[in-house]
Structure formats: C-alpha cells, structure tokens
Amino acid sequence: MVLPNDPIMLLSMINLKLRDFYPTLDALCEDLDEDKAALCARLSAVGYVYDPQRNQFV
Numbered sequence: 001m002v003l004p005n006d007p008i009m010l011l012s013m014i015n016l017k018l019r020d021f022y023p024t025l026d027a028l029c030e031d032l033d034e035d036k037a038a039l040c041a042r043l044s045a046v047g048y049v050y051d052p053q054r055n056q057f058v
Helices: 007-020 025-032 036-044
Strands: none
Touching: 007 025, 007 036, 025 036
16 A cells, blocks of 8 residues: 655544554554554654554644
C-alpha cells in the first residue's frame, strides 16, 4: 500500500486504520510492511506522536 505524501492525509489515514483495523501501531506497520520509526518520524515532524493507550497519533 502506498501511503500519502501529505502529512495530514497520512495522519488521517493512519488513525482511521488504527481505529478500524489494527489493535496496535506495530500490527499496522507489520501488515502494511512499513518502517515504524520512519512513520513516527514523518508524523512527529508535523507535531503528532503515537499514544499507545489511545492507539492513535495525537
């Protein structure tokens, strides 16, 4: 799956998938074959960090 380049679209897509399909960020990254650190860095660059308690980027 190709992730969006726009960071806000990426945030929206990732949070939707975490909410509807994946119990953890690790599960999402494994299933989509994405680098967790790179994904977190992309979203951190626009002010969002992963909250495992909420299972979303906030």
